[in-house]
Amino acid sequence: MRPAQVIGAGISGLAAAWHLADRGRDVTVIDRLPGPGGLVNTIQTDYGPVETAANAFVWDDMVSSWFRRLDLSPVFPEAVSKRRYIFRHGRPRRWPLGPGASLAMASRLAAAALTRSTGAREDESVAAWGDRVLGASAREWLLEPAMQGIYASPSRELSARAIFDGRKRGRRRLVAPAEGMGQFISRTHERLLNRGVRFSFSTSIDRLDPGVATVIATPATSAARLLVPHAPSLASRVAAIRVAPLVTVTLFFNPHLDDVRGFGVLFPWACGVRALGALFNTDIFAGRGPVRSETWIVGDRDVGMTDWTDDRLLETLTGDRQLLTGRRDTPLAVHVTRWPQAIPVYDQTIVALKRELDTLPPWLSLAGNYLGTIGIGALLAKAESAAARLAV
Numbered sequence: 001m002r003p004a005q006v007i008g009a010g011i012s013g014l015a016a017a018w019h020l021a022d023r024g025r026d027v028t029v030i031d032r033l034p035g036p037g038g039l040v041n042t043i044q045t046d047y048g049p050v051e052t053a054a055n056a057f058v059w060d061d062m063v064s065s066w067f068r069r070l071d072l073s074p075v076f077p078e079a080v081s082k083r084r085y086i087f088r089h090g091r092p093r094r095w096p097l098g099p100g101a102s103l104a105m106a107s108r109l110a111a112a113a114l115t116r117s118t119g120a121r122e123d124e125s126v127a128a129w130g131d132r133v134l135g136a137s138a139r140e141w142l143l144e145p146a147m148q149g150i151y152a153s154p155s156r157e158l159s160a161r162a163i164f165d166g167r168k169r170g171r172r173r174l175v176a177p178a179e180g181m182g183q184f185i186s187r188t189h190e191r192l193l194n195r196g197v198r199f200s201f202s203t204s205i206d207r208l209d210p211g212v213a214t215v216i217a218t219p220a221t222s223a224a225r226l227l228v229p230h231a232p233s234l235a236s237r238v239a240a241i242r243v244a245p246l247v248t249v250t251l252f253f254n255p256h257l258d259d260v261r262g263f264g265v266l267f268p269w270a271c272g273v274r275a276l277g278a279l280f281n282t283d284i285f286a287g288r289g290p291v292r293s294e295t296w297i298v299g300d301r302d303v304g305m306t307d308w309t310d311d312r313l314l315e316t317l318t319g320d321r322q323l324l325t326g327r328r329d330t331p332l333a334v335h336v337t338r339w340p341q342a343i344p345v346y347d348q349t350i351v352a353l354k355r356e357l358d359t360l361p362p363w364l365s366l367a368g369n370y371l372g373t374i375g376i377g378a379l380l381a382k383a384e385s386a387a388a389r390l391a392v
Contacts, residue, residue: 001026004213004390007205007226010038011376012367012383013217014188017197019387025213027197032204036189039339040376042182047252048282048289049180050335053342055279055295056174056181058377063175066380070187074175081284083262086145087273087324092265096141105138120160123348129160145266149277150374152244152299152343162346162372176285181376210363213390217367217383219243219341231360237353241370245306246342247298249317250281251331255292258325265324273320274301291332296320310336344370365389 004020006013009031020027029036039053057063059074067074085092097105112118112133120129126147130139139155147155147163177183193199208214208226216223220241227235264280267273281293296317298305305313314334322328344350354372365386369379 002213003028004215005030006215006217007031007208008038008217008219008222008368009033009036009189009199009201010217011040011185011188012369012379012386013038013215014185014192015380015383016215016217016367016387017192018188018195019384020213020215020390021192021195021197023387023391025390027192028200029192029197030200030203030205032202034202036199036201037182037185039342040181040185042180043335044180045252045333045335047291047333048293049182050250050337051181051281051295052248052337053339054181054376055281055284056176056376058375059173059175060377062381062384063377066184067175067177070184070191072184072187073178075178075285075287077174077263077284078286080261081263081280085260085262085265086141087265087267087271088141090323092260092324096268097137101135101137101141104135105142108135108138109133120164122161124160126155126158126160126163128156129164130155140270141268145268145277148299149266149297151346152246152276152297153345154302157345157347159347159351162348162350174284178287208364210361213363215365215367215383215386215390217386220344220368220370221341223366223368223370227364230364234353234356234359237349237356238370240349241353242345242347242349243341243370244343244345245300246339247306247313248337249296249298249313250335250337251294251296251317251321252289252333253292253294253329253331256325256327256329258327259292260324267320269301273323274298274303274305274316275320276301278321278324294321306338306340310334343374346374360389363390 004025004027006017006029009029017027017029041052043050086096088096118133130143144155216226220238224235224239261283264278266277267275276297276299279295282288300306367383367386371382
C-alpha cells in the first residue's frame with residue numbers, strides 16, 4: 001500500500017485518515033497532543049457531561065452515514081429546545097424586535113429581494129450587509145448576537161461573503177451521540193486502529209516529505225509553518241488568518257421552577273451582559289445529567305475577557321446569570337475550558353485563501369475550520385475532499 005500521513009488528530013484529521021484508509025492507503029496520524037480529538041471532547045462528571053467544544057452535529061446524509069459506520073445511536077434535541085432566546089430589556093425574548101422594527105426589517109428585506117441585492121457585496125462586512133439588507137435595529141439585536149454566538153467575533157470583523165456564500169439556509173436539525181461528542185472521537189479512533197491506521201501522539205513535526213502524501217489537519221498557525229517550503233504564497237495567506245479565543249464555562253445547578261427553558265440565550269452587547277451566550281444543556285439533549293447544566297460562552301468582547309482568571313470570570317458570569325434569572329444561585333460545580341485559538345475570524349483573509357487552494361502540490365492537501373466553512377459536519381466534508389484530492 002502507498003503511504004500517507006495526516007498531521008493532526010482532531011476531528012478533521014480522524015475523518016481524513018478514515019477516507020485515506022478507504023482508498024487503500026497505509027496511514028499514519030501524527031499529533032503533538034497526547035490523544036485524539038483536538039478541541040472536541042466530552043468530560044464525564046458526577047453532575048453530567050461537559051463538552052469542551054461543539055455539542056452537536058447538523059443532521060444530514062453525510063453525518064447519518066458516519067453514525068451508521070461507527071454504530072452510534074443518534075440523540076435528537078428535546079422539544080423544549082425549539083425555544084431560543086435573545087436577551088433584551090431585562091429578559092429573554094423569543095423575538096427581540098418591536099412591531100415597528102419588525103415591520104422595518106421586513107420592508108427592507110422585501111425591497112432587497114425584489115432588487116436582487118440580498119447577496120453579499122465585494123469586501124462587505126456582515127455588519128454592513130445587515131445595515132443594508134435588514135436595518136440597524138435588526139442587525140444589532142438579531143444578526144450581531146447570532147454572529148458572535150457562532151463565530152465569537154463582532155459582525156464588523158466578519159466578511160459577508162465568507163459567512164454567507166454557500167451557506168445552507170433555514171434551521172437545521174441537530175444530533176449528538178448518546179454519550180456526547182467525545183464518543184464520536186473515541187469510537188472513530190478505535191475503529192481506525194482496528195483498520196490498521198497508526199497513531200503517533202505527543203509528536204511534533206516541523207517538515208514534510210514530498211514523497212509521502214499528506215493531509216495537514218492542524219490549526220492554521222501550525223499549517224502555515226508546514227506549508228512554507230511547498231506553497232509559500234498559500235502559506236502567507238494561512239499565516240495571516242486571525243483566530244479568536246474562546247472560553248466556555250459549564251455550570252451545574254439544582255433545578256428551579258423559574259429556570260428559563262429552551263436551547264439557550266444570546267446576549268447582544270447593548271443588553272449589559274458580558275457573556276456571548278448560554279446553552280441550556282439539559283434542555284437540549286435528554287440524559288445530560290441529574291441537575292441543570294448550562295454552558296456559558298465567553299469571547300473577548302474588546303475587553304480581553306478570555307484572559308481573565310477563573311475567579312473573575314465566575315464572578316462576572318454569576319452577575320450575568322443574575323440579570324437573566326433574577327437569582328444569585330451558587331453552582332454545584334464549575335468546569336472552565338479555555339481555547340486561546342478556537343475559531344478563525346471569517347474575514348476577507350478567508351475569502352482570499354479559498355482562491356489559492358489550487359496552488360497546493362498534488363501530494364498535499366488541507367483540512368480544517370479555516371477553509372471557508374464552520375461546524376463539525378462541514379469539517380467532515382472538507383476532510384473527505386482532502387483525502388480524495390490525494391487519491392487522484
